[in-house]
Amino acid sequence: MPLKIYNTLSQEKENFQPINPDKVKMYVCGITPYDETHLGHGRAYVTFDIVRRYLEFSGFEVEYFQNVTDIDDKLIKKAQDGGTTVESIATSFMDSYKEVMEKLNVLPPKEYVKATDHIKEMIKWVEGLIAKGFAYEIDGDVYFEIDKFKDYGKLSKRKKEDLLSGARVAVDERKKSPLDFALWKAAKEGEPSWASPWGKGRPGWHIECSVMSTKYLGEQFDIHGGGRDLIFPHHENEIAQTEAETCKVPWVKYWLHNGFVNINKQKMSKSLGNFFTLRDIFKQFDPMVVRLFFLSTHYRSPIDFSDGDLKEHSVAFRRLIASVMKMNRCLEFVNEGEIDLSYLNQLREEFFCAMDDDFNTALALASLFSLLDFVDGVISKKQATIQLLSEAKKTVDKFCNVLGLNIAAKPEPDDVKKSREQRNIARSKKLFNEADEIRDRFSKKDIYFIDTPYTSGTSTSTTWFDPSL
């Protein structure tokens, strides 16, 4: 089954065929590092991490870039209020972002490209648009003239008239159309600025993505992603200015947008005060639990967040870890033997079908859990074989790798190992009080001993696991 991807541009799932058959070029709108990384960022970048991982798994070489908007109004304001510089704020929140992403097991892009490193290219680009008649300057500001670009609205499916009637913004009378957007903004007193043909100023928000994505990926590339909210105006404007400048259509072949994180069915936002940073959430929940929570809903649907949901996924994640540990341990005890692997093959097929269908991770998870059920059942009936467990393990590893779920077994700490063995000796001597005491002592520390039916001489296949990272 070919990979199908929902394209916002066509509003349909399309068979995925990159421009170059072996290589996928992908650009995702990154953050403006003016505050802590929140749940919404987590969802977005986990989504595109899945896209990237699955494309790589499917045999493509993926070239993935993400931008950093390290100059903008919010950063300027924060710097002014805090008596510090835009640069130091941006650097520190960017570091924090990278740390959080690493915890979520999000693979880094090839490069995080910074807007402020590309000012010259942006100026050149704006000059080009003016020369081609798509842009005009007023008092040091440069605007893109919407009416010159015929396809305006093709991504967000909006007509200019509709946009005009619904406009909620105060209209700047100097602009030719209220919808014209800034390519270059004249500097106000005390703002960071760069010299340009139109005086001191700084780039508008949208131009950086056009300039940097085409610089690193070429004038046409495969995938451009971001949150749903970016469809309009950000991505719409990017298309206008890019296709106007390069005359190559389409600029981007597949547009992907992830759904939002909601709190009680409402969009999470600062103004509503229903805002959660990942750093805070990680104090209570393992990052892999958060990742599992994201994966349990299709990436384009809104996902409602609550404490209870994370608790449910904590249980599910523990179960996953417990099964994996059990599998590993039993592998040391079981014998050779032929066993029918057709069910495993079926689950593999289902898993990859699900992923091929626009990255349906929620459905793919069902295959993962069915596999755990199957293996746990076989173990508990004492019918496992080396062949089966090693195949199952390989499969679980593969699934988890595609999903970015980190299930790597931690080395067993010395005290755990010692106590586990001690407990087994106690059990063999039928000193059950002592055995139970040991198990209870560790379960209080969130470390669990689980017995399985396999034994070999005096040793037993009791395993341990610690569901935290």
Added chain:
RNA sequence: GGUGGCAUGGCCGAGUGGUUAGGUAGCGGUCUGCAAAACCGCGUACUCCAGUUCAAAUCUGGAUGCCACCUCCA
């Protein structure tokens, strides 16, 4: 007002024109000394109305409700 989307069992959440999603919670039972986050069994759900069809929760139309975007935002 315009545009897009959603309504599924206690909760979360996939999906298909007729056959078990899955997770989680609950109930009953089982094994192993016990325990388990283990095993076995248990829920015939799909907003409402009309239509298409042999058959619709799945397609069409309408209604109702909810959400998002149209302003910085993942």
